[in-house]
Amino acid sequence: xxxxxxxxxxxxxxxxxxxxxxxxxxxxxxxxxxxxxxxxxxxxxxxxxxxxxxxxxxxxxxxxxxxxxxxxxxxxxxxxxxxxxxxxxxxxxxxxxxxxxxxxxxxxxxxxxxxxxxxxxxxxxxxxxxxxxxxxxxxxxxxxxxxxxxxxxxxxxxxxxxxxxxxxxxxx
Numbered sequence: 001x002x003x004x005x006x007x008x009x010x011x012x013x014x015x016x017x018x019x020x021x022x023x024x025x026x027x028x029x030x031x032x033x034x035x036x037x038x039x040x041x042x043x044x045x046x047x048x049x050x051x052x053x054x055x056x057x058x059x060x061x062x063x064x065x066x067x068x069x070x071x072x073x074x075x076x077x078x079x080x081x082x083x084x085x086x087x088x089x090x091x092x093x094x095x096x097x098x099x100x101x102x103x104x105x106x107x108x109x110x111x112x113x114x115x116x117x118x119x120x121x122x123x124x125x126x127x128x129x130x131x132x133x134x135x136x137x138x139x140x141x142x143x144x145x146x147x148x149x150x151x152x153x154x155x156x157x158x159x160x161x162x163x164x165x166x167x168x169x170x171x172x
Contacts, residue, residue, distance in 0.1 A: 019125060045062070069119055074135065076114050085112060
């Protein structure tokens with residue numbers, strides 16, 4: 001009979017703790033907590049991610065900028081014998097299925113890649129690599145707070161965009 005690792009009694013998280021809301025920057029604002037400089041969102045932004053192995057994390061971060069409620073798919077390579085086979089708060093995850101596979105091949109003896117859809121507000125980086133994120137679920141962000149985030153990032157707010165679109169329609 002096959003023996004399964006119970007995640008409640010044995011850990012598979014690795015040697016270092018994943019970043020969370022207390023010490024990391026969320027996917028929707030890489031500049032929060034001083035993790036990345038403001039120019040991370042400029043054409044030179046890719047230069048700040050020297051440890052990245054593919055583009056999925058960087059592009060997801062650019063697409064999620066100022067959008068905490070945007071949904072993204074995350075992946076995690078896990079030992080095949082872990083049960084239940086699911087992503088848990090506090091886990092290291094990636095936005096790249098290929099990166100998860102490579103992690104499984106190089107670090108685990110027998111693995112599976114698990115995927116899940118989460119919001120950008122649930123993922124945090126410590127600035128080491130946009131390939132690796134900590135999963136820390138957060139409550140939904142109301143529009144007023146999202147407008148504050150977008151304004152801080154120098155973006156048009158949702159409220160302003162709606163007003164602009166309504167004015168453009170009325171002018172036609």
